[in-house]
Amino acid sequence: xxxxxxxxxxxxxxxxxxxxxxxxxxxxxxxxxxxxxxxxxxxxxxxxxxxxxxxxxxxxxxxxxxxxxxxxxxxxxxxxxxxxxxxxxxxxxxxxxxxxxxxxxxxxxxxxxxxxxxxxxxxxxxxxxxxxxxxxxxxxxxxxxxxxxxxxxxxxxxxxxxxxxxxxxxxxxxxxxxxxxxxxxxxxxxxxxxxxxxxxxxxxxxxxxxxxxxxxxxxxxxxxxxxxxxxxxxxxxxxxxxxxxxxxxxxxxxxxxxxxxxxxxxxxxxxxxxxx
Numbered sequence: 398x399x400x401x402x403x404x405x406x407x408x409x410x411x412x413x414x415x416x417x418x419x420x421x422x423x424x425x426x427x428x429x430x431x432x433x434x435x436x437x438x439x440x441x442x443x444x445x446x447x448x449x450x451x452x453x454x455x456x457x458x459x460x461x462x463x464x465x466x467x468x469x470x471x472x473x474x475x476x477x478x479x480x481x482x483x484x485x486x487x488x489x490x491x492x493x494x495x496x497x498x499x500x501x502x503x504x505x506x507x508x509x510x511x512x513x514x515x516x517x518x519x520x521x522x523x524x525x526x527x528x529x530x531x532x533x534x535x536x537x538x539x540x541x542x543x544x545x546x547x548x549x550x551x552x553x554x555x556x557x558x559x560x561x562x563x564x565x566x567x568x569x570x571x572x573x574x575x576x577x578x579x580x581x582x583x584x585x586x587x588x589x590x591x592x593x594x595x596x597x598x599x600x601x602x603x604x605x606x607x608x609x610x611x612x613x614x615x616x617x618x619x620x621x622x623x624x625x626x627x628x629x630x631x632x633x634x635x636x637x638x639x640x641x642x643x644x645x646x647x648x649x650x651x652x653x654x655x656x657x658x659x660x661x662x663x664x665x666x667x668x669x670x671x672x673x
Contacts, residue, residue, distance in 0.1 A: 425497070425498045426471075426475050426478070426479070426496065426497030426498055426499060427471070427472050427474070427475045429496070429497070430474055430475055430478045431474075433445075433449075434449050434452070434453075434474075444478075444481075444482060444485070445478060445481040445482060445485060446481065446485040447481070452474075452477070452478075452481075455477070456473060456474055456477050458518070459473075459477065459511075459514045459515070459518065460473055462518075463514040463515075463517045463518055464513075464514055464517075465477065465510065465511060465514045466510070468507075470499075470503075471499070471503065471507060475497065475507075476507045476510060476511050477511050478497075479493060479497055479499075479504060479507055479508055479511065480507075480508050480511035480512055480515065482496065482497075483508055490504050490505055490508070493508075533656075533659070534617075534659065534663060536613060536614050536615060537614070537615055537616070537617055537629070537663065538574065538610060538614045538615070538616070539572050539573065539574050539580055539610070539616045539617075540572070540573060540574075540575075540616060540617040540618070540663060540664045540666065540667065541570065541571065541572045541573075541581075541596065541616055541617070541618050541619070541622075541628075542570075542571055542573075542592075542619065542664060542667045543568050543569065543570050543571070543592035543595060543596075543619070544568075544569050544571060544667070544671065545560055545566040545567070545568060545569075545588055546566055546567050546568075546569055546584070547564070547565070547566055548565050548566050548567040548588070549565070550565045557587040557588075557589055558587050558588045558589065559588060559589060560588035560589060564588075565588060566588035567584060567585055567586060567587070567588060568586040568587065568588055568589075568590050568592070568595060569582065569583065569584045569585075569586070570582070570583040570586070570592070570595045570596065570599055571667060572607075572616065573666065573667055573670055575663070575666055577666060577669060577670040577673060578670075579670065580608075581607055581608065583595065583599050583605055583607075591621065592619050592621055592622070593619070593621040593622050593623070596618065596619070596622045596623075597622075597623065600628075609627060610627040610628075614627070615627050615628060615629050616628050616629070617629055617630075617660060617663055617664050618630045620632075620633055620637065629660075630660075631656070631657045631660045631661070632653040632656060632657055635653045635654055635657050636654055636657060636658075637657045637658075637660070637661050638661055639658070639661050639662060639665060642654075642658050642661075
């Protein structure tokens with residue numbers, strides 16, 4: 398028992414009292430960051446995904462307004478560099494420890510502090526990209542449309558795929574957000590199939606895995622689609638397409654035409670998305 402107790406005390410002393418230094422590199426994290434700040438711009442950009450000027454401006458802003466602070470052994474520029482290095486390269490905490498010559502606890506703590514400051518900054522600067530249609534369309538998250546894509550079809554199946562321009566196509570239903578990102582695609586419908594029929598099948602049949610808008614949100618849809626909860630279409634019998642408003646000799650008249658012009662303008666992002 399005496400031998401066991403002695404070994405335990407020895408192990409504790411070695412691990413927690415007389416610890417052997419682990420991070421012994423002369424090139425500490427702050428020296429490395431300082432070298433990059435005064436070095437070639439490409440080196441700095443490769444490490445932190447931004448230029449030296451932007452890094453210095455961001456550091457100053459976080460210090461003055463968002464509580465980024467240093468410690469006895471760590472400067473604020475190193476704290477920010479640690480966070481940008483982890484985020485920019487998807488690095489692990491252990492790998493970052495070796496790069497900056499700090500312990501796991503130190504890297505984790507300052508990563509959290511810097512990340513909190515960046516989150517506070519993001520809340521103030523990230524806003525809807527286009528507020529021209531607020532607040533009337535503020536809960537609109539996506540829009541849907543159908544588009545005709547040229548198709549090569551066996552001769553015996555041509556008839557079903559012939560659309561109004563007398564060429565074989567497939568009708569594709571698309572959902573997209575206003576960052577020009579496609580969020581849903583349902584291809585391979587016959588070119589002669591009406592958009593409303595495709596919409597009905599896709600929305601009602603679980604096999605298509607179409608994500609319905611959450612409560613309080615809605616999609617913009619074509620005038621031919623049924624009007625139902627979560628899907629907002631335009632007024633019927635009223636000018637709608639942007640080209641119709643541009644050709645018209647009179648200004649927009651009444652709330653229905655105003656609504657349709659905004660509705661059409663929002664849904665026109667599909668054409669820009671396909672263009673990109």
